[in-house]
Structure formats: C-alpha cells, structure tokens
Amino acid sequence: MIPADVHPPRASWTRDRGRVVLELSGDWQRGAAEPEITGEPTGSAPDAYATAALGDYDSTLPAFLLARIREGNPDKPSLDGLPPDLHGLLELALAVPEEVEARGTPAEVSEIQKLGTVSIRTWSGVRSIVDFTGHSMMSLGRFFTGRAHFRSREFWLIVQQCGAQALPIVSLISFLIGLIMAFVGNVQLANFGASLYVADLVGIAMVREMGVVMTAIIVSGRTGAAFAAHLGSMKANQEIDALRTFGFNPFDFLVLPRMLALVLMMPLLTIYANLIGMLGGMLVGAAVNIPPALYWYETLTVVNLENAFLGVFKSVFFGIVIAMSGCLQGMHAGNSSAAVGQATTRAVVASITTIIILDSAFAVIFTLLDI
Amino acid sequence: MQETTAQAPARAKIAVRGLTMAYGSFVVMRDLNFDVADKDIFVIMGGSGCGKSTLLRHLIGLQEPASGRVLFDGEDFTATPAAERARFIRRFGVMYQSGALWSSLTLAENIAMPLEEHTDLKAKAIRDLVSYKLALVGLSGYEDHYPAQISGGMNKRAGIARAMALDPDILFLDEPGAGLDPLSARRLDDLILRLRDGLGSTIVVVTHELASIFAIANQSVFLDSATRTQGATGNPADLRDHSDNPAVRLFLRRGGETAVPSNTTP
Ligand SMILES: Nc1ncnc2c1ncn2[C@@H]1O[C@H](COP(=O)(O)OP(=O)(O)OP(=O)(O)O)[C@@H](O)[C@H]1O
Ligand SMILES: [Mg+2]
Numbered sequence: 335m336i337p338a339d340v341h342p343p344r345a346s347w348t349r350d351r352g353r354v355v356l357e358l359s360g361d362w363q364r365g366a367a368e369p370e371i372t373g374e375p376t377g378s379a380p381d382a383y384a385t386a387a388l389g390d391y392d393s394t395l396p397a398f399l400l401a402r403i404r405e406g407n408p409d410k411p412s413l414d415g416l417p418p419d420l421h422g423l424l425e426l427a428l429a430v431p432e433e434v435e436a437r438g439t440p441a442e443v444s445e446i447q448k449l450g451t452v453s454i455r456t457w458s459g460v461r462s463i464v465d466f467t468g469h470s471m472m473s474l475g476r477f478f479t480g481r482a483h484f485r486s487r488e489f490w491l492i493v494q495q496c497g498a499q500a501l502p503i504v505s506l507i508s509f510l511i512g513l514i515m516a517f518v519g520n521v522q523l524a525n526f527g528a529s530l531y532v533a534d535l536v537g538i539a540m541v542r543e544m545g546v547v548m549t550a551i552i553v554s555g556r557t558g559a560a561f562a563a564h565l566g567s568m569k570a571n572q573e574i575d576a577l578r579t580f581g582f583n584p585f586d587f588l589v590l591p592r593m594l595a596l597v598l599m600m601p602l603l604t605i606y607a608n609l610i611g612m613l614g615g616m617l618v619g620a621a622v623n624i625p626p627a628l629y630w631y632e633t634l635t636v637v638n639l640e641n642a643f644l645g646v647f648k649s650v651f652f653g654i655v656i657a658m659s660g661c662l663q664g665m666h667a668g669n670s671s672a673a674v675g676q677a678t679t680r681a682v683v684a685s686i687t688t689i690i691i692l693d694s695a696f697a698v699i700f701t702l703l704d705i
Numbered sequence: 706m707q708e709t710t711a712q713a714p715a716r717a718k719i720a721v722r723g724l725t726m727a728y729g730s731f732v733v734m735r736d737l738n739f740d741v742a743d744k745d746i747f748v749i750m751g752g753s754g755c756g757k758s759t760l761l762r763h764l765i766g767l768q769e770p771a772s773g774r775v776l777f778d779g780e781d782f783t784a785t786p787a788a789e790r791a792r793f794i795r796r797f798g799v800m801y802q803s804g805a806l807w808s809s810l811t812l813a814e815n816i817a818m819p820l821e822e823h824t825d826l827k828a829k830a831i832r833d834l835v836s837y838k839l840a841l842v843g844l845s846g847y848e849d850h851y852p853a854q855i856s857g858g859m860n861k862r863a864g865i866a867r868a869m870a871l872d873p874d875i876l877f878l879d880e881p882g883a884g885l886d887p888l889s890a891r892r893l894d895d896l897i898l899r900l901r902d903g904l905g906s907t908i909v910v911v912t913h914e915l916a917s918i919f920a921i922a923n924q925s926v927f928l929d930s931a932t933r934t935q936g937a938t939g940n941p942a943d944l945r946d947h948s949d950n951p952a953v954r955l956f957l958r959r960g961g962e963t964a965v966p967s968n969t970t971p
Contacts, residue, residue: 483822485818488809567808568807568808571803571805571808572801572802572803572805573805573806573807573808575762575767575799575801575805576799576801576805576806576807576867577807578767578794579765579767579794579797579799580794580818580819580822580823581791581794581795581819581822581823582822
C-alpha cells in the first residue's frame, strides 16, 4: 500500500543557460511507481541537479542517478545541487572508475567463431582426458614398482564406502532386475510349457550383462559422483594445491587409491549382484511351481565359469572408468560450489555413457571371438 | 633501500625477473622485478584484487608465468620442468589464503602428514612436534578437531602451523592476519619475527594490514593495480615517507587523513 501523502517520483531534464539540469521531485522509494521522466533525454550526464521538490528517498534514487551519469560518461561528473548525503554516496560510487576490461566480452559472436570455440574446447577436453589417463597410468606404474604411496587408512575408508556401504542398494536393484526378467520371461516361455528355462534366461542375462551393467550404473551414481564432489571441493578449497606444495603427487594420493578401491570392489559387487539376481528369479520360479532346488540345478547347467568370468572381467574395466571419470571431473572442476555440482553431473553422465559404449564393444568382441 | 642490481644477484634467496602474470589474455601484472634476500621478511602489498595471491602462486610454481623468470638461490625455477621441481618445493612452507587444510584429516593429522611422509621421525616424536606447532599458533588442545569444526581464523592459524611443519627454508603466507582479532594478529606478527630469528627462515607474506606491515617487514613490493605493474620496492617505512610514487604513499598512509577519498578520480 502506498500512503496518500506520497508523491510519485519524477525526473525532468531542463536546460538552464546551456547547462543540463536534472530536476528531481517526489518520493523515490522501492515500493513506488516507475519514475516519470520528462523533458529531452540529452544523452549527456546532468551538469547540475535541482532538488527543491525532492521528498523521501532510498537507494533507488542514487542508483538512478549513477546509471544516468554512466550513460553520459562525462570526464568529470558534476554533483552540483545534490543534498550532502546523496553527494557523498555518489562520490564514493564514482571514486573508482569502472573496470571496463572486467566486463564480459560483447555477446556478438559469429558462427565461425562459435565453431572455433567449440572445437578448441573439445580439443582441450580430449587433451585433458589423455593427459589425465597418462598420469593415472604412471601413478599405477609407480604403485606396482612400489614407489607410489598413499595413506592406507584412506584407501580402506574408500573401500568401505564404495563396497560394503553399496550392498543394500545393489541388493535391492539386482533382486528386482532378476525378478522382472523372470516374470517377463515366464509369460513367454509358459506358452511353450518351458517355464523351467526361466532359470537359464535369468542366469545367463545376469552373469553376462545385467549384473555387471546395473552394478556399474549404481556405482557411477553413488561412488563416481562422490569422488567428483570430494575432489572438486578439495580443489576449490586449494587442498590439492596444498598437496602439491608439500611434495605429494595428487595422482598417487587421491586418484590411485580410488582406482584401486574400485578395481577391487567392482568384481565383488558384481558377483554379489549376480547371485542376488538369480535369487529374484528363483522367487518367481517358486511362484510358478518350479522348486528352488530344480531352479538352481537348471541355472548351473548354463552358467559355467567362463560365462561368469566374462561379467567379472568387464567389471574391472568399468571400475577403472568410474574412478577415472569421477576423479578427472573433480580435479578439473572450477573453483566454486556451482562448479563442483557441474563436475559431479559430468562425472556421472560420462561414466554411464562410457560404460554402455564399452559394454557394446565387449559384446561385439565376445561375439567375434565366439565366447 | 634495497640495492637492486640489474643482473646476477647471487645473494638473493628469491629473484623475480621480468615476471608477467596473466589469466588467458587478461594480464594481471606485468614486468615485476624484485629480490628477496636471505632471512628477509618480505611483504607483498597492494589493493584487493591486484594480483598478490596470483604472484604467490607463481613464486611456488602453481601457475606458469606468461613471461619472465623466478630464481631461487640463483637457480632458475621457472625453467625447471615440473617433474624436477621437487627439490625446490621441499624447501617451501605455504599457507593459502583460505587455510586449505585437508578437510578429511584432523588438525593433528594435517600437520603430521608432511612429517610422516618426508621424515623418519617416530610416531611419538611426531606427536610432540604437532603439539608444539599447534601451541605456537595458540591452538593447543584442538589436535583432534576437524577443519570444519573450528572457525575461519583458527583454520588460518592451523594452516600456518602446517606450513611450519617441516621447518621450511622459505615460508609463504597469504594474508595470515586477515580475519584475526587484534590480539591474535599481534601474536602472529611476533611468531613470524621469532620464526625468522629462531629458524632463519625467509618469509614472504601477502598482507594489507598496515600495522603488521610496519611491525614485521624489512622489505616489500607494492603492486599497483592502476598501472598493473610494481609501484615500488623497499622498506615499507622508507616508502611511506620517501617514495616518489603517490599511490604507494597513499596506500601506506591509509589514503591520508580522511577515510573517504575526496574527489580523487585517478
Ligand atoms: N582463476 C582465475 N581466472 C581468471 N581471473 C582470475 C582468476 N583468479 C584471479 N583472477 C583475477 O586476477 C586478479 C588478481 O587476483 P588475486 O586473487 O591474485 O588478487 P589478490 O591481490 O590476492 O586479492 P585479495 O587481496 O582480495 O586476496 C583479479 O583481478 C581476479 O579477477
Ligand atoms: Mg589474495
């Protein structure tokens, strides 16, 4: 509500013996209406002000005046005729000239330029991935020759976080996946009276594909994101710089334990997920009158060691992919909390995409090799 | 005043020659030239945002100069490939503007980590050293706190304790006094002076606390944000009284008598 005795803000440009005078009147307050501007907009800053009819004001008035002065961009702005408090505030605001260089570059960019920028960015992105991979591999090399070291307590903490603590969610997801596959499979197979083959379907699908891929996706979302966020905030807080200046190699100290932890835990989680998935299938089997012992026996006839090994083999690579994309995005994050969020998103998207692509590649290779 | 001879100052602990610093195409400071002598307490001063932290990052090799060189004891640091810089870096102790303690470790572990990695000390000796370093910065009893559990000023002090962990030859401190109450700031100045006298360290401090500049510094460089180069080098008290650069005098006199600059649009 605007009380009745408030006068609307007005500004009017006038000329007085060659000088541009800005006449201000009314109450300039946040709640009030838009200021009404009359007179010729000269484009130059006022040389003097007339404030006889000026009422109450808050920051809206000095903000308005500063904008007009900046528009006119005079060599020496005049503040003649302003009340002392406004005079003081504007003087302070004008004391340090505007840093023109600090403003963003103009938005006018040609298509060619945009293309160039994108190419350069893509190229430097590829280079940073190659660079990062190289450093990680060197770090692995140092580890195997016993020259890299990190804090073993930190390593076991990571193992616990990405292994044991992931069990509940891995259990739930793989149990449901096994259950769904068995359910859908049974609808089809029952038509041929071949319900028992549900066990083969679930067993093969779990150990070759679903177990390892679902685990990798869960671990990407859980652990890969955590790696990116942790390393990203360490970077923002200059903790990684501090490691460097104390002579610690950040790759040995941060990336290596994470990579090793996932290389160790991914196969274990995958084997666990496979078993739980079959358990889900077994439950559906029991519901359609396949006794669990028979279901298990049927599973063992198709799931041999070779099959089971394929999934576990892939899980090692997926573990490396997850650890590397989490750590890469974290270490290359910008220095702000928003940048940490972006890094986390990129880490998860990159690792899930890479995992699916890699899995397709493995499928092709295994088919060609006739495994 | 410092005798800055143009070439081959073999005495200088740190020599900066023609250093230009830039972020991409944005030049922060150009053509810096100054020497830090052995056992100096050298202050880098200048207005907020003029590039003091950036200069510090160049000195310790976290950023590569756009051009120019940094030499330690006459040896070219900037020309040394990153992989061979360890022998230089081993001699540094650095406190970052934000403290930069490792957040997953307690204060004691933060200080102990460099000791565990770079010395053969026994666990007991390390524990004693850690308590001693924490006591020096007035943080006795906070050994088992995590950085997130203590205040910003305490984080800074713990950062200084960690920087001192290995009794460094050269100590770099980025605004150690900012965010401290006057008494702690005073204690800190005392500590810096004693470290120089006791350990013989050379200390490079970024600060704009005038009281502490005059209390500790014997040499300084002033970075002038208006001209984007160094405004002056020398003893701060001399500069305040005799510098021919008005920006330096103004800075060291806190802008003269009034707090608000009276219509001095540069
Ligand atoms: N990562 C960055 N990318 C681009 N420009 C940067 C970056 N970091 C700093 N700058 C710019 O470099 C200049 C110097 O920054 P710096 O942090 O060195 O200032 P400072 O003198 O330490 O300031 P303060 O006293 O406030 O700590 C600033 O103008 C800033 O805008
Ligand atoms: Mg700074």
